[in-house]
Amino acid sequence: MKTKTLFLVTNLLLFFFAGISTFFFVMVLFTDAINNFRMVLAYLPLYLTLILPIYALIAVNRIAKVESDNLKLRKIKINALVFGGISAFALIYGFINVFVSFGGNFLSGGPSKYFPLSFLVLDFLFALIAVYILFIFRSEKCEKEAAPQKGALKNVGGVLKTIFLLFALYFLGTFAFGFYSFDLSLEHVGGTLPVYLLMILPSLMIVANEIVKGYVLFEKQKFARFILGLSGLGLTLVLGVWMFIYMNAKPNFVVDALTASFPLDFAISINLGPILVLILSLIPGLYLTIAYLLPNYCPIYKRWRAKNDNPTK
């Protein structure tokens, strides 16, 4: 398998697991929060375990963007150490915690029938992965090298992108957990379908954008991303209109069929979830379209122009 394809497949898997982790993390945290964080110390290993796939996803993609091989290797080693450190801590803390908080019962249940054993096994696997990465790069030396400084605007952009990514992951996880909570009566399938599709649309747009960046010739990327943006916008509008028409016809369908997907809505009695997935789905389409129309403000187009101006660079 080509390195590029291997990276894409790994990224897709990481993305999926990070989505599940984000959703589960928010759900457990929300449940704990409404209980005055009574279980926060007992569930700390679980929180740390759930953070790891998200951390890995962000780290892998940041490392992939580093151009210097020396810096790349250094970042791989540092991130593997952090990843391994967190998983080892969660494993040791979790093991001791079984006796402190769960009366020595490794199958005390709750999040799953096999909790907390299931999470200890995950931590062990994560620690093994970190050790393996450190092992395969053990003999390669890397010099100390500072990462290139970013401008303030780029930092803000990075933060906004990360926030968007976390929301996209959360709803990807909501979609994945939808297989557990799907209304089997199928009474409202006409309404739940556009909502479920809107939940995964932001993630699909992120993945599609990565595919364009990885597989489309650099010179054609600008137009390809524009088409992707327009497609995303069109799809969002169609799904949004479909959802609102159904909601107008059967206003209670979210209550009947999607209660489990939008728990925060029912905690505050506001029909926020469907609006949020719609707004979230609009963002990538809008971003890609506007970036095409106003290329001076988009970093990738600046790079594209710079490359065109100076092809040897």
Next chain:
Amino acid sequence: MKKVYNTLASLLSVLALASCAGSPEALTYEHYKKRDLDYQENFRVLQMTDIHFGLATNFAEEWVYFDALIGLAEPDLMVLTGDMFMNASVDVVNQLYNYMDSKDIPWTVTFGNHDRQGFYTPQFIEGQATYDSYDNCLYVNPDDNVNGHGNHYINIVSGTDVEWQVIMLDSGSYHSLGATYDYDVIHEDQIAWYEDVIKETNKVQFDVDDFALVPPANVIPSVAFFHIPLFEYVDAYEAWEASGFDEDMGSGVYQDSGIWHGYYNSGFFAKAKELGSTRGMFVGHDHTNNFAIDYEDIVLSYGVKTGRGIYHDPEMIGGQVITLGDDGTIDIERLFVAYGE
């Protein structure tokens, strides 16, 4: 391509056949109860409500608490009036139900507004208590078109005579108002179902063709359990307040930020008054309200919030015992049990 069409056609045929095969038999009021319970003097019903077990529940600690409460209450029947779960998993549901069934005391459930919010299908939570291995569970969930799930009742009998009826109603969860949600209500078809149960049971017991022929003083007494309070809870509280909190009229406290009833008055209280059977209505929902007020000859009562799941007053958690007297009266006893006691 032909193969694909044939496969699709076969699938559709199987689905069509499956939908025909599943058509339910005609339901009578008898289908809405699992089995009768034997009446004994001062029959004790323990109402537990708003437990709110979720993903972050420590069962080892909870079972110690529940053992203490049940030991104190010594109930003949245990009733869970909704919001047992919030953000729960299949395992959390099974753990509570397994625990309840392990006590060898008859028990049943009705749902609140949060029970369906979990990592399971709506069908799982609506059907799981009917699981065959729960020998002591009296919940039934007939496949009907009546609003709510698991509207059912329990007859408490002496020989062939029904002494008391326990009516369990699903007061739903939410009602969409567009941008916001309000709470659901007991719907008109559920009220018709309730009327049918009361009338049919009395007609059989007194061997008459018309419920009107049963002398009002002889109508079989009943109690109703559901989750969301009725509009009349507000009226009752206002009447109690106007009486200067007359101790003969009511007891308990109103400490929540409101009486969070459903989105409209569907007329359940009026029907109960008209039939003259129901002596008391018992709800949950508002965790820091636990008053009981005798309002127009029906006691409108909150339960005592059970356990420390989500918001609560640590001094006001436990359960409520409703004693069903042989003279058709009810007596209410609040049991406050703190963790670590």
